[in-house]
Amino acid sequence: MKNSETGKFHCDFCGKSADESGQMIIGKENSAICDECVCKCQGIILSHIKATYLLKQLDEGAAS
Ligand SMILES: [Zn+2]
Structure with missing residues (x-):
């Protein structure tokens, strides 16, 4: 957000x-x-992608 008094951005x-x-990466509407x-x-x-990938591998491994 942008501090309206100082004009500086805060996460x-x-x-x-x-x-x-x-x-600092600035997005829409400050x-x-x-x-x-x-x-x-x-x-x-x-970590979510890794977990999803590992679960998929386990599923495929169990199926064959
Ligand atoms: Zn932060």
Whole structure:
């Protein structure tokens, strides 16, 4: 989110300011996410993809 007083962006997930984070990604309507939260999200998504893939492998293995 953008602070209307300072004009600076803060991460909508963890609240870090643009000064505290390495990089801030700005989205629609002044939404923002910091690099740290992007990494956390990436980890969550990757583990979900891995789990889905492994379950699929197990299913296919059990079928044959
Ligand atoms: Zn953040």
